[in-house]
Amino acid sequence: MIIGEERPFTGLILFKSITVFVLNYLILLGIMLLMVFFNDPAGYSQYLADNLFMLFFTAGCLFLLCWIVYLYYFFDKRNFLTEMKNIWLVFCILDVSIIVCSLCGSYISVYARPAAMLALLTLFLVGYRDAIFLNVVFSVAMFVLDVFVDYQTYVATGMTNEMFSAFMISFIGGMFAVFVGNSAKTRGHVLGTGFVISIPTAVIILLLKVTDYNNLDGWNLLQSAGFGLGGSVFSAILALAFLPVFEGLFSVLTVFRLRELTSPDAKLLKRLKAEAAGTFNHSMTVAQLVESCASALGENVELARAAAYYHDVGKLRQPDFFTENQTDHNLHDELTPELSADIIRSHTKDGYDLITAYRLPRFFAEVALEHHGTMPIKYFYAKALRMSDGEINIENYSYQGPKPKSKIAAIVMIADACEAATRSLTDRTPEKVEKAVRSIIQERMDLEQFSRCEITMSELNVIKETMVSALTGLYHHRIKYPDVRFTRGGVEDKGGKADG
Numbered sequence: 001m002i003i004g005e006e007r008p009f010t011g012l013i014l015f016k017s018i019t020v021f022v023l024n025y026l027i028l029l030g031i032m033l034l035m036v037f038f039n040d041p042a043g044y045s046q047y048l049a050d051n052l053f054m055l056f057f058t059a060g061c062l063f064l065l066c067w068i069v070y071l072y073y074f075f076d077k078r079n080f081l082t083e084m085k086n087i088w089l090v091f092c093i094l095d096v097s098i099i100v101c102s103l104c105g106s107y108i109s110v111y112a113r114p115a116a117m118l119a120l121l122t123l124f125l126v127g128y129r130d131a132i133f134l135n136v137v138f139s140v141a142m143f144v145l146d147v148f149v150d151y152q153t154y155v156a157t158g159m160t161n162e163m164f165s166a167f168m169i170s171f172i173g174g175m176f177a178v179f180v181g182n183s184a185k186t187r188g189h190v191l192g193t194g195f196v197i198s199i200p201t202a203v204i205i206l207l208l209k210v211t212d213y214n215n216l217d218g219w220n221l222l223q224s225a226g227f228g229l230g231g232s233v234f235s236a237i238l239a240l241a242f243l244p245v246f247e248g249l250f251s252v253l254t255v256f257r258l259r260e261l262t263s264p265d266a267k268l269l270k271r272l273k274a275e276a277a278g279t280f281n282h283s284m285t286v287a288q289l290v291e292s293c294a295s296a297l298g299e300n301v302e303l304a305r306a307a308a309y310y311h312d313v314g315k316l317r318q319p320d321f322f323t324e325n326q327t328d329h330n331l332h333d334e335l336t337p338e339l340s341a342d343i344i345r346s347h348t349k350d351g352y353d354l355i356t357a358y359r360l361p362r363f364f365a366e367v368a369l370e371h372h373g374t375m376p377i378k379y380f381y382a383k384a385l386r387m388s389d390g391e392i393n394i395e396n397y398s399y400q401g402p403k404p405k406s407k408i409a410a411i412v413m414i415a416d417a418c419e420a421a422t423r424s425l426t427d428r429t430p431e432k433v434e435k436a437v438r439s440i441i442q443e444r445m446d447l448e449q450f451s452r453c454e455i456t457m458s459e460l461n462v463i464k465e466t467m468v469s470a471l472t473g474l475y476h477h478r479i480k481y482p483d484v485r486f487t488r489g490g491v492e493d494k495g496g497k498a499d500g
């Protein structure tokens with residue numbers, strides 16, 4: 001998925017985005033010529049000279065298709081066009097898919113084409129709607145290219161069974177891939193998607209072959225259906241092979257990468273668990289709360305949860321100075337409040353540096369840096385006030401920001417504070433939890449912590465309600481069981497006592 005902040009669509013961006021589209025259109029034309037070469041390496045120049053009019057017609061069709069893609073993003077997702085690498089990503093997926101499908105068509109069979117590869121790659125790297133739209137564009141583009149590359153046959157016999165099948169396989173197989181693959185959360189699920197889409201693909205091939213009943217040949221029928229099955233599974237295998245390449249080249253975070261980064265084997269999380277167990281547990285709880293809120297707001301749940309896992313990794317530098325990792329001895333007792341505040345507030349910057357050093361996604365680093373905004377560290381500020389008789393500069397006792405830039409960072413900020421506040425509550429009835437959550441959100445609003453992110457009042461309200469219900473669920477009031485002990489002599493009743 002593409003993570004991008006809202007940027008103004010200036011005249012310069014309009015010019016740059018159109019230029020990148022034109023460049024990519026020219027690359028597509030190059031691929032078209034390459035396809036003609038693959039089809040007939042010996043006579044390709046003669047072929048082009050003989051079909052010059054068709055060459056211009058195909059080039060015009062491809063131009064219109066590119067223009068339609070531009071208009072889709074311009075009217076539907078303009079922010080997408082503000083990052084040139086997004087445009088390159090879409091065209092790279094398109095180019096790779098066209099080349100692989102053409103090679104398969106030329107050297108194996110049109111039925112064996114991994115036609116759903118584009119749909120799967122776009123789904124995981126760009127988005128759901130983009131995958132549906134680009135699959136249509138890809139199917140039409142492949143059809144236009146197929147007709148051009150094999151124009152002599154088209155002139156002689158009209159549209160062949162293969163051409164029609166190839167179009168239907170791309171379109172239907174791709175659509176199935178988007179719908180089925182959308183729920184895939186592991187690489188194994190993607191492979192499963194390949195098997196699922198092989199069914200409609202084989203049905204299309206069989207139906208089209210049966211309609212040509214005059215030339216029906218059992219072996220050919222089976223072979224074509226087999227190619228169709230293979231092509232579908234091959235789509236999933238190739239998508240899995242290309243995913244890490246695109247993830248790395250375009251720094252895109254897919255659901256699979258996010259899962260890997262939140263698995264118990266993730267390097268930095270392993271270190272957090274070993275060196276700061278308290279912070280690790282706190283981060284897991286915060287992640288649960290963030291997940292519920294992100295889901296309620298329609299934000300990316302996997303991304304939000306992963307960012308929450310890493311929000312406090314900066315505490316690894318000096319874990320023993322943070323309450324959740326302390327046992328009986330408080331190291332702050334030996335320090336001045338100013339020095340204590342300095343150690344505490346440095347964990348945001350340390351987290352940013354550590355996440356960057358581990359080459360983890362930039363978004364995680366930003367959330368770590370922003371999750372306390374410019375909030376004061378009340379405990380040490382109050383301690384300093386008690387110890388001094390003059391004025392205290394609150395800035396020396398506040399986090400240095402910046403304030404949250406994304407909704408996810410704002411959710412992490414609220415969840416982080418709510419988790420700590422609820423943990424210290426002795427009475428965790430829904431009313432008390434609601435009061436604590438409300439006051440945390442209100443305090444942050446009063447201190448303008450959400451001024452950099454586009455979060456609305458109603459969204460803050462949704463966060464509050466979700467947070468209260470998640471926290472009361474998490475620290476639910478244990479029911480009282482009678483303290484009964486079974487002994488050899490019978491049952492011993494010690495009266496009612498809270499369950500531990």
Ligand SMILES: [Fe+2]
Binds near residue numbers: 311312347371372416
């Ligand atoms: Fe923190």
Ligand SMILES: [Fe+2]
Binds near residue numbers: 312416
């Ligand atoms: Fe935290």
